[in-house]
Amino acid sequence: MSNNIVCHDGKLTSNGLRCKINPVGQNRFIGSTVTANKIFNSCNEAVADIFDGATIMVGGFGSYGGLPINLIVALSGQGAKDLTIIANMGGVGHELSHRIKPGGYQDSGILFENGQVSKFIGSVPALGGMPPTSPLEILFNEGKVEIETVPQGTLAERLRCGAGGLGGFYTPVGIGTTVEEGKEKKVIDGREYILELPLTADFALIKAHKADAFGNLVYRQTARCFNPVMAMAAKVTIVEVDELVPAGQLDPEVIVTPHIYVNRIVEVPQ
Amino acid sequence: MSNNIVCHDGKLTSNGLRCKINPVGQNRFIGSTVTANKIFNSCNEAVADIFDGATIMVGGFGSYGGLPINLIVALSGQGAKDLTIIANMGGVGHELSHRIKPGGYQDSGILFENGQVSKFIGSVPALGGMPPTSPLEILFNEGKVEIETVPQGTLAERLRCGAGGLGGFYTPVGIGTTVEEGKEKKVIDGREYILELPLTADFALIKAHKADAFGNLVYRQTARCFNPVMAMAAKVTIVEVDELVPAGQLDPEVIVTPHIYVNRIVEVPQ
Amino acid sequence: MNDRLGEQTIALRAAREFTDGSVVNLGYGMPGLCANLIPGDKTVFFQSENGMLGYGSLATDEEKDYELINASDQPVTPLPGMCFFDSAAAFDMIRGGHIDIVVLGAYQVSEKGDLANWGRPGRPATGMGGGMDLAVGAKKIIVTMLHTTKDGVPRIVSECTYPLTARHCVSLIITDLAVMEITENGLLLKELAPGWTVPEVQALTGAKLTPAEDLKEIEL
Amino acid sequence: MNDRLGEQTIALRAAREFTDGSVVNLGYGMPGLCANLIPGDKTVFFQSENGMLGYGSLATDEEKDYELINASDQPVTPLPGMCFFDSAAAFDMIRGGHIDIVVLGAYQVSEKGDLANWGRPGRPATGMGGGMDLAVGAKKIIVTMLHTTKDGVPRIVSECTYPLTARHCVSLIITDLAVMEITENGLLLKELAPGWTVPEVQALTGAKLTPAEDLKEIEL
Numbered sequence: 001m002s003n004n005i006v007c008h009d010g011k012l013t014s015n016g017l018r019c020k021i022n023p024v025g026q027n028r029f030i031g032s033t034v035t036a037n038k039i040f041n042s043c044n045e046a047v048a049d050i051f052d053g054a055t056i057m058v059g060g061f062g063s064y065g066g067l068p069i070n071l072i073v074a075l076s077g078q079g080a081k082d083l084t085i086i087a088n089m090g091g092v093g094h095e096l097s098h099r100i101k102p103g104g105y106q107d108s109g110i111l112f113e114n115g116q117v118s119k120f121i122g123s124v125p126a127l128g129g130m131p132p133t134s135p136l137e138i139l140f141n142e143g144k145v146e147i148e149t150v151p152q153g154t155l156a157e158r159l160r161c162g163a164g165g166l167g168g169f170y171t172p173v174g175i176g177t178t179v180e181e182g183k184e185k186k187v188i189d190g191r192e193y194i195l196e197l198p199l200t201a202d203f204a205l206i207k208a209h210k211a212d213a214f215g216n217l218v219y220r221q222t223a224r225c226f227n228p229v230m231a232m233a234a235k236v237t238i239v240e241v242d243e244l245v246p247a248g249q250l251d252p253e254v255i256v257t258p259h260i261y262v263n264r265i266v267e268v269p270q
Numbered sequence: 271m272s273n274n275i276v277c278h279d280g281k282l283t284s285n286g287l288r289c290k291i292n293p294v295g296q297n298r299f300i301g302s303t304v305t306a307n308k309i310f311n312s313c314n315e316a317v318a319d320i321f322d323g324a325t326i327m328v329g330g331f332g333s334y335g336g337l338p339i340n341l342i343v344a345l346s347g348q349g350a351k352d353l354t355i356i357a358n359m360g361g362v363g364h365e366l367s368h369r370i371k372p373g374g375y376q377d378s379g380i381l382f383e384n385g386q387v388s389k390f391i392g393s394v395p396a397l398g399g400m401p402p403t404s405p406l407e408i409l410f411n412e413g414k415v416e417i418e419t420v421p422q423g424t425l426a427e428r429l430r431c432g433a434g435g436l437g438g439f440y441t442p443v444g445i446g447t448t449v450e451e452g453k454e455k456k457v458i459d460g461r462e463y464i465l466e467l468p469l470t471a472d473f474a475l476i477k478a479h480k481a482d483a484f485g486n487l488v489y490r491q492t493a494r495c496f497n498p499v500m501a502m503a504a505k506v507t508i509v510e511v512d513e514l515v516p517a518g519q520l521d522p523e524v525i526v527t528p529h530i531y532v533n534r535i536v537e538v539p540q
Numbered sequence: 541m542n543d544r545l546g547e548q549t550i551a552l553r554a555a556r557e558f559t560d561g562s563v564v565n566l567g568y569g570m571p572g573l574c575a576n577l578i579p580g581d582k583t584v585f586f587q588s589e590n591g592m593l594g595y596g597s598l599a600t601d602e603e604k605d606y607e608l609i610n611a612s613d614q615p616v617t618p619l620p621g622m623c624f625f626d627s628a629a630a631f632d633m634i635r636g637g638h639i640d641i642v643v644l645g646a647y648q649v650s651e652k653g654d655l656a657n658w659g660r661p662g663r664p665a666t667g668m669g670g671g672m673d674l675a676v677g678a679k680k681i682i683v684t685m686l687h688t689t690k691d692g693v694p695r696i697v698s699e700c701t702y703p704l705t706a707r708h709c710v711s712l713i714i715t716d717l718a719v720m721e722i723t724e725n726g727l728l729l730k731e732l733a734p735g736w737t738v739p740e741v742q743a744l745t746g747a748k749l750t751p752a753e754d755l756k757e758i759e760l
Numbered sequence: 761m762n763d764r765l766g767e768q769t770i771a772l773r774a775a776r777e778f779t780d781g782s783v784v785n786l787g788y789g790m791p792g793l794c795a796n797l798i799p800g801d802k803t804v805f806f807q808s809e810n811g812m813l814g815y816g817s818l819a820t821d822e823e824k825d826y827e828l829i830n831a832s833d834q835p836v837t838p839l840p841g842m843c844f845f846d847s848a849a850a851f852d853m854i855r856g857g858h859i860d861i862v863v864l865g866a867y868q869v870s871e872k873g874d875l876a877n878w879g880r881p882g883r884p885a886t887g888m889g890g891g892m893d894l895a896v897g898a899k900k901i902i903v904t905m906l907h908t909t910k911d912g913v914p915r916i917v918s919e920c921t922y923p924l925t926a927r928h929c930v931s932l933i934i935t936d937l938a939v940m941e942i943t944e945n946g947l948l949l950k951e952l953a954p955g956w957t958v959p960e961v962q963a964l965t966g967a968k969l970t971p972a973e974d975l976k977e978i979e980l
Contacts, residue, residue, distance in 0.1 A: 061590040061627070062613040064606045088627075090665070100613060101606065128658070128666040129569065137665040147665060152589060153631030153673030160628045161439070165855030165897055166427070167456070167463035170437030173635065173676045176707040178659075179668075186437070188467065193437035197458065214814075214841045218523065221624055223607040225590045228626040232852065248840025253488065254524040255843035256626070258813050260783050260805065260858045331810040331847070332833040334826045358847075360885070370833065371826065398878070398886040399789065407885040417885060422809060423851030423893030430848045435635030435677055443855065443896045446927040448879075449888075484594075484621045491844055493827040495810045498846040502632065518620025525623035526846070528593050530563050530585065530638050 038215050038265050039244070043074035046238045046264045050080045050203055057159070057199075057234050058087040058108050059206035059227035062124075063100045066223035067107055070240050070268045071205040076110045083117045086159075086201055088152060088226050090125040090136035099130070109135040117145055121199070123152035151179060154196050156229055162198035163232030171196055204234030208257065211239060213247040215262030216255045224256065231261040238264040308485050309514070309535050313344035316508045316534045320350045320473055327429070327469075327504050328357040328378050329476035329497035332394075333370045336493035337377055340510050340538045341475040346380045353387045356429075356471055358422060358496050360395040360406035369400065379405045387415055391469070393422035421449060424466050426499055432468035433502030441466055474504030478527065481509060483517040485532030486525045494526065501531045508534040542735030544716035545758070550684050552577045552760050553714050554643050557682055558584045562640040565589065565674055567657075568612045570684050571643035572598065575616065586610075587639055589630045589670040594622035611670060634670070634677040642678035644671060646685045646710075648700045651747035653710040653722040655683065656702035668705060675706035687715035687744055694746035696720070696727065717741050718749075719758060726750060731758040762955030764936035765978070770904050772797045772980050773934050774863050777902055778804045782860040785809065785894055787877075788832045790904050791863035792818065795836065806830075807859055809850045809890040814842030831890060854890070854897040862898035864891060866905045866930075868920045871967035873930040873942040875903065876922035888925060895926035907935035907964055914966035916940070916947070937961050938969075939978060946970060951978040 040046040050056065056075070060067035085108060092100065093109030111117050112135035125147045126137035139145040150158065151173050161169055170193035174180050184195040206227040209220035217239060219227060231237045244267040310316040320326065326345070330337035355378060362370065363379030381387050382405035395417045396407035409415040420428065421443050431439055440463035444450050454465040476497040479490035487509060489497060501507045514537040545553075551573035558564055558578065563585045566572050576597045578584050587593045588610045599605065599615035610616050633639060648656040655675055658668035675681055688694055696713060713720045718741050719731035729749040732741060734757055742749050765773075771793035778784055778798065783805045786792050796817045798804050807813045808830045819825070819835035830836050853859060868876040875895055878888035895901055908914055916933060933940045938961050939951035949969040952961060954977055962969050 062609070062611070064613070065590075065609050066607070122667065124667040124669045126663070126665040126667070128660065128663060132663060132665070134665075137663075140665045149667045151668055151672040152627070152670035153635055153677075156627040156631050157434070157436070160852070163856050164427070164852035165442065165857060167440030167442065167458040167461065169431070169439040171635070172435065172437065173673050175676075177672065177704045179672065188437040191437065212841060216841060216843055219624070220523075221605070221608045222588070222590050222592050222610075224624055224626050226627045229628045232856065250841075250843075251524075252814075252838070252841075252843045253490075254521075258843050258845065258853070259841070260807075260813065260853065332829070332831070334833070335810070335829050336827070392887065394887040394889045396883070396885040396887070398880065398883060402883060402885070404885075407883075410885045419887045421888055421892040422847070422890035423855055423897075426847040426851050430632070433636050434632035435637060441855070443892050443926075445896075447892065447924045449892065482621060486621060486623055489844075491825070491828045492808070492810050492812050492830075494844055494846050496847045499848045502636065520621075520623075522594075522618070522623045528623050528625065528633070529621070530587075530593065530633065 038263060040264050040266045043070045043240060043266050046266045047071060047074045047078050050075060050078060052080050053082045054080060054203060055084040055201040057201045057204040057230040058085055059230050061088050061225035063092060064105060066207050066225045066227050068205040068207040068240050069106050071238060072108055073106055076114050081116050084119040085111060085117050086121045086199055088122050088124060088155065090120055090122060090134060092127065092130060093135040096130055096134055112136045112139055119146040121148040121150060123150055123155050125149060158196055158199040159229040159233045162200040163229060166198060168195050168197045199233060201234040202236065204230040204237045206231050206237060206239045208239050208241045210243045210245055210250065211241040211265045212245050212250045215259035215265055216250050217257035217262060218250055218254060219256055228257050231257045236263045237261055240266045240268045242270050308533060313340045313510060313536050316536045317341060317344045317348050320345060320348060322350050323352045324350060324473060325354040325471040327471045327474040327500040328355055329500050331358050331495035333362060334375060336477050336495045336497050338475040338477040338510050339376050341508060342378055343376055346384050351386050354389040355381060355387050356391045356469060358392050358394060358425065360390055360392060360404060362397065362400060363405040366400055366404055382406045382409055389416040391418040391420060393420055393425050395419060428466055428469040429499040429503045432470040433499060436468060438465050438467045469503060471504040472506065474500040474507045476501050476507060476509050478509050478511045480513045480515055481511040481535045482515050482520045485529035485535055486520050487527035487532060488520055488524060489526055498527050501527045506533045507531055510536050510538045512540050545733050548573060550714055550716060553758055554682055554684050556760060558641060563587055563638060565639050565642040565678065567642065567644035569645045571645060572610060572612045572614055574643055587633060589634060591625045591627055591630045594619055631673050634673050637677060637679060639678040641680045641682060642674045643682045643684055646683045647702045648695050648697050649683050649710050649713055650700045651698055651726045653708045654700050655705040655710050656700040657705045659703035671705050675709045681710045682712045682714065683710050684714045687717040694744055697746035728752050729755060731756055733758055765953050768793060770934055770936060773978055774902055774904050776980060778861060783807055783858060785859050785862040785898065787862065787864035789865045791865060792830060792832045792834055794863055807853060809854060811845045811847055811850045814839055851893050854893050857897060857899060859898040861900045861902060862894045863902045863904055866903045867922045868915050868917050869903050869930050869933055870917055870920045871946045873928045874920050875925040875930050876920040877925045879923035891925050895929045901930045902932045902934060903930050904934045907937040914964055917966035948972050949975060951976055953978055
């Protein structure tokens with residue numbers, strides 16, 4: 001009985017079986033098509049197949065820092081309708097944005113302005129400190145968009161729960177408030193908790209600082225925020241990055257989002 | 271009505287109130303005692319107050335890489351009894367360790383050999399591929415130690431659940447096996463799940479590569495494993511590190527364990 | 541009437557509660573000012589729920605970096621020893637009890653420490669952000685707020701009528717008129733703004749104030 | 761009797777299932793050998809549940825670094841584009857369905873695809889490690905095992921008698937005698953080791969084997 005693969009006639013054989021392909025004792029990434037398939041030339045191409053009725057996570061946190069602005073703009077041009085948007089904030093819209101940042105900026109507000117969204121799930125649909133003229137708040141007040149308001153930490157954990165294949169979790173956040181309405185409650189070890197369920201999506205639009213060619217991601221400062229958990233929780237994750245570098249250029253100890261969570265990369269230099 | 275704090279007579283005043291202390295517009299870490307209190311001169315000093323009956327998480331994964339060996343040895347010398355140990359593996363003990371690594375090594379096995387442990391919670395109490403002569407397996411077979419066997423991913427998630435103040439979570443892992451015995455089951459969205467509860471501890475003994483003087487930690491390669499989640503889940507986290515560096519010497523983007531999870535640091539140069 | 545305290549003064553009084561080495565989260569609005577009001581001999585680690593620990597003061601116009609912001613969207617400055625993490629990790633810290641103090645704004649606080657700080661009548665689309673998580677998870681909750689609405693309606697009440705953030709969570713209320721502690725016996729009036737009397741402040745409060753034995757003028 | 765296949769050959773046959781770009785986790789023991797058996801024109805990303813993605817082959821004695829190990833405690837080698845993470849993140853990947861293929865050892869596999877690979881009679885202190893999580897979470901489970909025990913007792917059975925890892929999870933079994941697919945109709949015998957016949961292998965199997973229409977000798 002031969003326990004080892006042996007080389008015979010210049011071909012590797014094993015137990016008398018001839019190998020069709022020579023195994024090499026190394027996985028070398030030579031000639032693979034894996035990386036090439038992830039890199040897109042434009043945001044428009046990267047969002048082209050987003051379909052009507054899709055659920056879409058949009059990264060970022062508040063008014064700026066980590067918002068995938070170029071992907072949002074591409075999606076507004078692409079025109080998919082009846083979308084469910086999962087994001088921390090509903091966006092202020094371009095008009096109000098001038099109050100926050102000189103020159104203003106685009107955010108998810110344009111998706112609402114365009115009438116592309118039927119439901120929003122997030123922790124700050126509209127900012128109480130701003131006038132009630134954000135596109136989402138106007139549409140909600142007109143009964144044209146549904147809102148599911150979720151405490152921010154619960155939102156982050158529901159995303160992680162969806163990413164990690166769990167069925168739900170018990171949190172003390174929301175007990176005694178409107179958040180507990182309609183939800184199962186349970187006392188565990190003497191404390192009251194609410195059952196919260198996972199969130200997943202068809203697509204995530206996120207922003208990172210750098211990607212390598214495999215799709216490993218690093219972020220910059222507070223622009224990390226909701227991007228990593230959304231990358232993990234969506235079926236197809238599309239990222240816009242400031243810089244695309246060759247595989248192996250990111251230190252393996254500092255990669256925040258492993259490449260298996262990233263499906264499409266668009267480089268949008270700042 | 272004055273809305274601003276104004277400087278008057280060399281002292282800051284505000285609304286006519288004289289400030290006892292001058293506020294400065296910066297948080298400068300000058301003269302703080304915060305960092306000094308975390309740094310211990312020896313593993314013996316760092317584990318000195320571990321009490322009989324304590325629950326202790328022990329970092330690492332398998333036979334090496336990330337094991338806080340010097341803290342384990344210190345705890346074995348310290349002598350606390352009736353301990354509950356939470357760790358991925360029960361350890362092989364010094365005798366068996368020679369089969370794994372030339373020269374052998376110490377692991378949690380010495381705590382069992384010493385009769386310090388009454389309960390073990392983990393995913394691999396003993397290795398099936400080794401003879402049944404690890405200290406934990408011997409004591410378990412003699413009825414002297416209780417074992418709670420937990421699937422490895424469920425162990426990691428129970429630690430994170432304890433760290434994050436959640437009451438429990440539903441996992442599909444263990445359905446149809448001995449793991450589901452005695453646990454609540456629930457069907458969510460058509461799939462069956464088991465309710466798993468959080469794990470916390472009085473102390474965590476962990477191993478990191480570097481700490482800064484605040485206690486921010488970075489790890490090296492696969493020595494990361496269970497250390498970060500245990501650091502988060504214990505009341506008092508004690509870390510042995512290869513190298514202690516000044517605060518500010520670790521890149522803020524690459525810190526894995528933020529310092530608020532670390533209570534005691536011992537530098538043990540390799 | 542005497543002057544009411546300004547926002548900076550209220551924030552400075554709140555910042556005086558931060559002990560050396562404490563981990564502090566600053567809520568939306570006025571609490572953010574506390575970051576600029578830490579004495580140089582103290583270390584305070586500011587945590588922000590968008591994923592940052594250990595930032596410094598608010599950024600000046602020249603320092604502004606829109607990828608280094610606190611959870612109120614204000615650019616801040618870096619400090620040695622700081623670190624960044626994602627939103628899920630930020631809320632593990634918060635729910636897990638690793639925040640010593642949170643300073644929050646409020647629409648209403650009840651004498652039992654119930655907090656209402658996110659929703660208000662006529663604005664159903666506004667959300668709670670991270671306020672509920674912070675109110676449940678932090679070890680000590682300080683509210684900084686104006687004592688009344690612009691129209692003089694008390695914001696400190698016997699029962700909140702605005703949507704709740706969490707029940708029985710507030711420890712200390714600092715307003716433009718007074719400092720009050722929430723105790724088992726209700727509101728303990730600890731400090732008054734200069735020139736204000738107990739009856740004057742009680743008249744603007746929707747719940748009973750019990751003056752402390754050592755009631756004094758606010759010290760900064 | 762003809763020769764049975766060796767461990768390297770079984771592992772090589774398993775490695776032939778890895779498609780370009782697939783994410784693969786290798787279980788304890790024999791499956792670990794697959795890391796050395798990837799053709800140079802293919803990219804396979806090996807994930808290890810101790811917190812690593814994208815490692816290379818097993819380390820030689822000169823290359824050994826005891827802080828760069830797979831979940832079987834074997835030192836491995838680094839590759840460009842690899843990354844490290846903690847145990848919780850490793851199992852998010854696994855439970856979350858991001859592992860394309862896992863290769864596991866087994867004590868028993870049933871004709872329905874039930875897997876028993878961690879506990880055995882007389883050793884109650886051995887544990888399941890990450891096997892249950894992998895069996896539940898990976899998209900495709902391949903078992904590599906010896907067809908029988910040393911004493912000739914079948915390991916492929918109609919019902920497992922050893923403690924289960926998970927039910928209905930195994931897709932493909934590769935042994936020292938044969939390659940079998942688990943189908944709705946039971947075990948489909950796809951490939952045989954050189955010189956072995958269907959009756960010979962059936963005699964060493966504890967469940968009914970249905971020979972495939974295109975039954976062939978194992979190809980590597």
